Amino acid sequence: MTRPRLGVFGGTLVVFVSAVVFVRFLFPFLAQRAVGHHAPLPVPQTIQVWWLLLLVATLAVYVFSSTQTTEDFFAPIRAAVRGESRRWQHLVALAVALIAPLALGAWMFIDALPETRPPALTRQQHPGTSGPSAAPYVGSTNPFRGLGAAETHRALVRGRGLYFRDCAPCHGAKHDGDGPEARAQSLRPVSFRDPGTIAVLVEDAAYWRANEGAAGLPPVSTPWDSAMPAWREELEADDLWRIVLSEYDDSGVRPRVTGVQ
Ligand code: HEC
Numbered sequence: 681m682t683r684p685r686l687g688v689f690g691g692t693l694v695v696f697v698s699a700v701v702f703v704r705f706l707f708p709f710l711a712q713r714a715v716g717h718h719a720p721l722p723v724p725q726t727i728q729v730w731w732l733l734l735l736v737a738t739l740a741v742y743v744f745s746s747t748q749t750t751e752d753f754f755a756p757i758r759a760a761v762r763g764e765s766r767r768w769q770h771l772v773a774l775a776v777a778l779i780a781p782l783a784l785g786a787w788m789f790i791d792a793l794p795e796t797r798p799p800a801l802t803r804q805q806h807p808g809t810s811g812p813s814a815a816p817y818v819g820s821t822n823p824f825r826g827l828g829a830a831e832t833h834r835a836l837v838r839g840r841g842l843y844f845r846d847c848a849p850c851h852g853a854k855h856d857g858d859g860p861e862a863r864a865q866s867l868r869p870v871s872f873r874d875p876g877t878i879a880v881l882v883e884d885a886a887y888w889r890a891n892e893g894a895a896g897l898p899p900v901s902t903p904w905d906s907a908m909p910a911w912r913e914e915l916e917a918d919d920l921w922r923i924v925l926s927e928y929d930d931s932g933v934r935p936r937v938t939g940v941q
Contacts, residue, residue, distance in 0.1 A: 687752055687755075687756065688743060688749050688752035688753040689753050689754075689755070689756045689757065690756075692739050692742070692743060692753065695735075695739065696732075696735065696736070696739065699731075699732065699735050700732065703723055703728050703731060703732070704723075704728065707723055708720035708721050708722045708723065756769065756772075760772040760773050760776070761773065803900075803901055804900040804901050805870070805876075805877075805901070806880060806881065806885070807897060807898050807900050809882075809884065809885050809888060811897075811898035813888070813892050813896035813897070813898070814885070814888045814892070814896070817884050817885070817887055817888035817891065818884055819884060820884045820887065821884070822883050822887070822921050822924060822925055823918070824839075824918075824921055824922055824925050825883070825925060832925075835922045835925055835926075836925060836926050836929055838919070838922050839919075839921075839922030839923045839924070839925050839926030839927070840926040840930065842919055842922065842923050843926050843927060843930070846911070846914070846915070846923070847923065847927070849861040849862075850862050850865070850869045850907065850908075851869050851872060852869075852871075854873075855871065855872040855873055855927065855930055856871040856873055857869040857870050857871040857872070858871075865906070865907050867905070867906040867907070869906070869908070872927060872928075872931035872933065873931045873932060873933065875933065878927065878928065878931065878933060878935070879931075879933035879934065879935075879936070880936060881935060881936065882936050882937070882938055883924060883928075883935040886924050886927070886928075886935060887920065887921065887924050889908070890911050890920055890923065890924060891910065891911055891912040891920060892910050893908045893909045893910035893911065894906040894907065894908040894909075894910075895910055896910060
């Protein structure tokens with residue numbers, strides 16, 4: 681059998697470095713091409729580590745498979761550490777003694793440098809009503825608010841029924857955002873009982889959100905799309921106002937009001 685030109689040590693090193701380059705840099709681009717994604721698809725770090733550990737184990741089996749290969753693998757390392765024989769091995773010894781500590785020092789220095797980073801991208805839950813999708817709703821008021829007791833009761837009963845039919849699967853029977861469908865969503869509906877959700881909205885904004893759904897949200901409220909449907913396609917305007925009325929009433933919160941009262 682002819683011995684590989686690189687020797688056991690060199691060969692093992694080349695295989696390992698090629699594997700690292702492949703899994704870290706090459707594979708993400710191949711995966712991107714294969715599925716036609718817009719960005720490279722990196723291999724999860726855990727999979728990288730396990731794959732490389734398996735490779736190290738395989739290489740170890742090869743290196744220790746015979747006395748000859750073991751001897752060939754360690755010979756250049758031993759020669760370099762002892763500063764024996766050939767010139768390149770002196771160079772390796774010098775590199776390890778000089779360059780390694782310098783590189784380590786430089787790495788630690790760079791790592792310790794203060795960094796300036798752009799602020800993290802945050803999604804705005806309540807983007808305000810200045811966007812084009814909200815504009816037509818600004819200033820609209822709930823026609824069922826401030827009516828007499830009997831009419832308010834009728835509006836609430838109808839609103840509640842529709843809420844249970846159309847909204848409760850996601851927003852929950854208790855208005856806490858824990859409906860059975862919500863559990864399958866990655867961007868879960870908010871709890872209407874939370875003081876930071878519909879309680880901070882003027883009623884026209886709550887009505888706008890129910891009408892236009894996730895599709896009507898401006899870019900500051902993306903990139904995470906939610907499953908909130910646009911109800912204007914399905915429900916009469918009056919029915920949606922009745923739902924909004926009951927939504928506040930049953931959640932135990934009140935909409936905000938504008939102006940001085
Ligand atoms: C398929 C699930 C689903 C259904 C059904 C649904 N919603 Fe939603 N809704 C959501 C999700 C998810 C959000 C959170 C949206 C976000 O953060 O962008 C949301 C948000 C809202 C908001 C905004 C709350 C806030 O604080 O910003 C209102 C108001 C609302 N829904 C009302 C309704 C009404 C009224 C109905 C029934 C007519 C309804 N929803 C039905 C999923 C749903």
